[in-house]
Amino acid sequence: MKQRIAFIGGGNMGRSLIGGLIAKGTDPARIVVADPYAPTLQSLQADYQVQTVSNNADAVRNADVVLLAVKPQTLRDVVTSLQEQILGTRPLLISIAAGILAADIQRWAGGVQVVRCMPNRPALQGCGVTALYANEQVTEANRSISEQILGAVGATLWVEREADMDTVTAISGSGPAYFFLLIEMLEAAGESMGLSAAVARKLAIETAYGSGFMARESSDSPATLRQQVTSKGGTTEAALKHLEASNVRAIFSQAVAAAAQRSAQLAKELGSA
Numbered sequence: 001m002k003q004r005i006a007f008i009g010g011g012n013m014g015r016s017l018i019g020g021l022i023a024k025g026t027d028p029a030r031i032v033v034a035d036p037y038a039p040t041l042q043s044l045q046a047d048y049q050v051q052t053v054s055n056n057a058d059a060v061r062n063a064d065v066v067l068l069a070v071k072p073q074t075l076r077d078v079v080t081s082l083q084e085q086i087l088g089t090r091p092l093l094i095s096i097a098a099g100i101l102a103a104d105i106q107r108w109a110g111g112v113q114v115v116r117c118m119p120n121r122p123a124l125q126g127c128g129v130t131a132l133y134a135n136e137q138v139t140e141a142n143r144s145i146s147e148q149i150l151g152a153v154g155a156t157l158w159v160e161r162e163a164d165m166d167t168v169t170a171i172s173g174s175g176p177a178y179f180f181l182l183i184e185m186l187e188a189a190g191e192s193m194g195l196s197a198a199v200a201r202k203l204a205i206e207t208a209y210g211s212g213f214m215a216r217e218s219s220d221s222p223a224t225l226r227q228q229v230t231s232k233g234g235t236t237e238a239a240l241k242h243l244e245a246s247n248v249r250a251i252f253s254q255a256v257a258a259a260a261q262r263s264a265q266l267a268k269e270l271g272s273a
């Protein structure tokens, strides 16, 4: 990748993308990070040898791509304050902020091209997934650059309707937290039944890893894979009967809908939607 990328915000997700890009061979000299918190910058510099600056405009100055990795609540102020700089060099803007519409970011920036996307934290290990959205003003070249950057840290796909980004955010953006919760709950259950915390955690994590890996590699559907674990009259059936009777599918579906609604609400609260 030959583009120079400026990250605005070096928090959880900025770090995940930077770490993933460096691990996949991006030259650290091509990455500059701006963040107001000096210890964040120091640790990014120590871990990944990227350039760091405390001033956003300094990061944008020589960048081909500006990757906006601040909270949705901060995005408007950040982009507006960079407008002059952005209009000077017209970099491609890539936003990972939940909820905020591409058109709002484009307007705050003074009209440059904006690709909106939703990556997730496993990007740090190179096994993220990112959905991208671009309106018709974004050139093929800029679509391709965005896909290359996010594609370096996991799978990518494009969505045609921006409204789908709310659902994407609820499924894969927030999704790692659901799986971590499941790991936590399995660990707690094992511990409450007498396993040591270390053993319970190892069993839960390796099971999550193996199941995800198997679901990814197998040509069978997740439902078929589940059925293959579930012996008639056996242990898994006992557990699944309990979960189904507790309405776990409806609960999960409502939880994901709540995340999608929050994404749409962020657009209304913080933008023009």
Ligand SMILES: NC(=O)C1=CN([C@@H]2O[C@H](COP(=O)(O)OP(=O)(O)OC[C@H]3O[C@@H](n4cnc5c(N)ncnc54)[C@H](OP(=O)(O)O)[C@@H]3O)[C@@H](O)[C@H]2O)C=CC1
Binding pocket: 008, 009, 010, 011, 012, 013, 014, 034, 035, 036, 037, 040, 056, 069, 070, 071, 072, 074, 078, 096, 097, 098, 118, 119, 120, 121, 173, 174
């Ligand atoms: N966390 C996740 O799994 C995912 C997050 N996202 C999106 O990524 C974005 C960032 O989220 P996340 O990394 O979790 O949040 P964090 O709070 O961890 O990171 C945001 C970073 O931006 C810094 N910051 C605050 N104000 C400014 C500013 N004016 N200029 C530059 N940097 C600033 C923050 O510093 P300080 O802490 O000192 O305020 C912080 O280091 C959000 O928009 C979120 O919706 C998308 C996909 C997944």
Ligand SMILES: O=C(O)[C@@H]1CCC=N1
Binding pocket: 098, 169, 173, 174
């Ligand atoms: O919770 C959030 O709002 C962000 C977006 C997706 C994951 N984390």
